[in-house]
Amino acid sequence: MPSLRASPPVFKESITVRELLTGPVHVRALTGEVGLDNSITDKSLHRPQLALAGYTEFFTYYRVQLFGNTEFFYLKSLSPERRAEAFARICSFNVPVIVCANDHVLEPDLLQLAEEKGIAVLATPFDTTKTIYLLSEYLDDQFTAQISVHGSFVDVYGVGMLFTGSSGIGKSEIALDLVERGHRLVADDIVVLTKKRESILMGTGTSLVKHFMEIRGLGVIDVREMFGIRSIRFQKRCELIVELEVYDEKREYNRTGLDESTMDLMGVEIPSVKLPIFPGKNVTVISETIALNYLLRTYGYNASKVFSDRLQEEIQRRRNTKGSVDQRTVTYFQSDDE
């Protein structure tokens, strides 16, 4: 039985123009309520320079249309009639929204044209490059693949650790224990994972559950209320997966740490550790150790590798020197009787 059953990734099919208003691009509507419920279905942007100039063959009208300096000053350079004609050309397509960078405000007659066609026109104070960056990142996030998994997600020493395992194995209890030791809970029970750019997985909880958690025998508790603001966070990059399972003596577990295993989630490889649990085992301390070991490895120190190299050297040394071997760390105790 797989311990991590993730539903197939879901994708948002559309967002409304209205959602842009509360996004990070700081846009304001120039056309009032017009077109705010239009849907944006594509995460790419389009700069409609050629469409304004008359070439509409491959016009990707369904995308967010971005007016930078080029578009704005091109329109400004035209006579009022030709300007209206150029603008009406793109308005004749089913454009969801036009975003003007640099707080450029289109002429009133152009805004009226857009209003008549139900196209929202927004303005942002950012320059074109910044707008492209912010909008692309926002849209990328909105349209990214998303899955939900059953587990607990905790920030341990800054490492995002996802605990998985079958129901009742004690994921929530481990998360609670970690919180008690000063680590921060991101989500319990349902963890929503989204892919960011190509190789990053971000995890968060659901808006309904937030930082509530169920402890068997006790019921539902609110971690934020109980442990305070320092015990929680809203999102964290998922960097490690800890698969908890009941100890099975027939199974082989990693003993040296030289073989690193990973788990594929939406095409992102996340390092994973299979952790057998049995009564009396302090999983919390082991979890902290896993996090610290991960940090050491990230910063270039791999204990398994260092130990293995050391062993090789020792074998080599013994082959070369045929004398007696002292195994103690310190060979002479300097009258230290303590």
Add this chain to the structure above:
Amino acid sequence: MITTIVRVHNRAGVHTRPAAMLVKLAAQYKSEIYLVRDGFNINAKSIIGVMTLAAEQGCELELIVEGPDETDAASAIAKLFNSGFGEQM
């Protein structure tokens, strides 16, 4: 593996009490039991999970059961949904 659709019949939807009934029932079986809504895959043995669905009257959920007692588990859960959790329909 059994995959079927269950529907919420009771007027109040799957609020705290029905959720607790569902979780208690699911926990009696060895099988892994999942409910899916809008791409959200939740474990039916988890009360927080079931409540997250915020399943209202008329809503349809996908039930996935996998394990040694999957047939019994699937029919018992379907029956519970059909009974409207003993509440007003």
